[in-house]
Amino acid sequence: MTYIAGSYTTKFGELWERDLRSLGIEAIEGALKDANIELKDIDALYVANMAASRLSGQDHIGSLIASELGIDVPAYHIESACASGGVAVRLGHLDILSGESKNILVLGVEKMTDISNSGVTAALSGASDEEWEAFYGATFPSLYAMIAREHMRKFGTTREQLALCSVKNHAFGSKNPHAQFPFEITTEQVLDASPVADPLGLLDCSPISDGASAIVLSKEKKSDVKIISSAQAQDTISLHKRNDITELTATVKAANKAFHSAGLNRNNIDIVELHDCFSIAEILAYEDLGFAKKGEGGKLIESGKTGPGGSLPVNTSGGLKACGHPVGATGVKQIAELASQLSGSAGARQISKNLKYGLAHNVGGSGGTAVVHILAKVG
């Protein structure tokens, strides 16, 4: 059994005075303190990071962070594009299950602002198929814009429904002091924002962010929150190889495995952190995770059920859109947010004290990788 013994997330944002090391160490020290576990009791370190190789010229990130901490236990660098964090949590969980480790640190960290915007866009395109997508100029906003257009054509999803996802995530994010954009926005602002890749505008896109998040996984019951299922699935890395681009099949498969393994139904879930890299991604996730029928994700966001006061709050952290998206950190932050909410320690953004099951959903690229975790509060 794997418990989330503690967690800590740094401020997300354009943190010009911070580097990758200092963000990573702040998150780790915070998570250890929250877990009340000493560094000497840690058996392994998993570091999720996508792009330090291209953004900072630094590979071997596991060694870098272990070196900075002064520890000699195994340190691993896990990279699965924007799903790096969720995958690292999953591998840490398997490490606990294997009997190799009792206490594990999982760190997600990304430093994205010390390079030009075009440099970051190029680095992020490494998550797509370099030969058949990136090389021909397809950036991530353009890939998701194609998905959005097809979803609108096929199901009648509206521009306003897309905008509502961003509005809802900012509403939640406005209560999160760690969020990059801790303020509300209106539908009109989203619709009037500069176009990025039609129909997606600037406020449909998650930002470029610096930040880190760390959790401590423990075999022993050091908290009331545990991982009850972990599932991962893959799909083609490129969009053109798929029969239908209105579904992220990897999400469907990972979610089905996770629910089956947990023995739960969709309506058992009390709170969700999902991968809203673009507004359309949240609509897809509603459907692919099974919270809405295919094509009805737009109606779900309109219903208010996933927003403040709704019965299925989604992205109480603010999501990738409002909290920020330091790529390697995101999947870890999702687990940290759920652990805080389930344990009742989410402060001003605490949804309820009676949450039992939370689901985290992390996507790599345009759906080549999807990871789903279900957490439970235990008595």
Add this chain to the structure above:
Amino acid sequence: MTYIAGSYTTKFGELWERDLRSLGIEAIEGALKDANIELKDIDALYVANMAASRLSGQDHIGSLIASELGIDVPAYHIESACASGGVAVRLGHLDILSGESKNILVLGVEKMTDISNSGVTAALSGASDEEWEAFYGATFPSLYAMIAREHMRKFGTTREQLALCSVKNHAFGSKNPHAQFPFEITTEQVLDASPVADPLGLLDCSPISDGASAIVLSKEKKSDVKIISSAQAQDTISLHKRNDITELTATVKAANKAFHSAGLNRNNIDIVELHDCFSIAEILAYEDLGFAKKGEGGKLIESGKTGPGGSLPVNTSGGLKACGHPVGATGVKQIAELASQLSGSAGARQISKNLKYGLAHNVGGSGGTAVVHILAKVG
């Protein structure tokens, strides 16, 4: 229990007509055939790769290879610089132990020749401390040259002893059809080669290589070769933080853990594949793995014990020097070579039919990471 069900290594070399995908797929198809396991029975894929991000603009390598294979099971990209392969084998082994998977593919792959030599040198320097080593111009040959100089000063290790490591590895490599340099060289040739970073010359350095190696790990007994211990340790990523640069302390710690866990002594080991990225690295490894006392690695290579006909053959594949060093592939190839030797299927380079225990040693950077595996032939 984890068995090495099968393995396959592609030709290593300057393979101008091959790309990362085709090398990876060739290795995987070969390993599945060798293991007599079908792709549909594989539960997870671990891909070791260091530098595709910078060398090919491609991240998300787990997704890329899964996509190419058309599989939807979890696919992971593991990066630990030149130790990526050994670390991926270790994580695959933990996955088996966790009970999550029955059959696992571990692929190591690197495509290094489609970029300038200076581009490759810069990419490789990402394994060191970018801020405190690479930024100031320290390349890997220069870091290991500093280690060599200090080892020579402190212990009287000679230039000729360094050269003998390369001569020995080429002698073994001359029998390996997959080797990048399948021919013998002389001590004179090593001593006369162009200087790279004094005292290391061109023939003291492992080459830039393309290649891939894959193994299948199985929970069930599908072969006579199993992993009996897996250990990993970390040290500072940068040399200047160490008290003594004549020892790779991560190797010492990983080796001690591996022997303790296996319940074996050094003299139980029949065959070794170790990390000879530079000739001095082989001398260090002799000492740090415990096959020679500190400072006496030079004497061990002189004795002939680790060469053809010796009682402790080291690097029968040709090592990194003669077989080649496609970075992500190396740690997997080491395990593949030991599995072939232990199972008696190494063909022209088969050392003996009576090998029982083999040790693999894989290093990341200048010793920031070290991984040691011990394999055993079972009845």
